[in-house]
Amino acid sequence: MTKYTKSSTLAEILKKEKTEEVLSKHSVPCVSCPMAAMEMKKLQIGDVCKMYNIKLEALLKDLNKL
Numbered sequence: 001m002t003k004y005t006k007s008s009t010l011a012e013i014l015k016k017e018k019t020e021e022v023l024s025k026h027s028v029p030c031v032s033c034p035m036a037a038m039e040m041k042k043l044q045i046g047d048v049c050k051m052y053n054i055k056l057e058a059l060l061k062d063l064n065k066l
Contacts, residue, residue, distance in 0.1 A: 006046025
């Protein structure tokens with residue numbers, strides 16, 4: 001089982017099924033952003049949450065339930 005942390009990249013997270021739904025539920029805009037598509041391998045979820053004022057702990061909890 002994969003354990004996601006604040007250092008996990010969007011590319012790593014999106015490899016697993018249903019993670020896109022969880023990211024959308026938490027209003028992570030990067031999933032549909034054309035600019036982010038080029039940066040998926042570098043964008044860490046902790047940084048994304050900080051940029052968009054998203055509750056990192058709640059998001060990680062939901063991702064790690066999958």
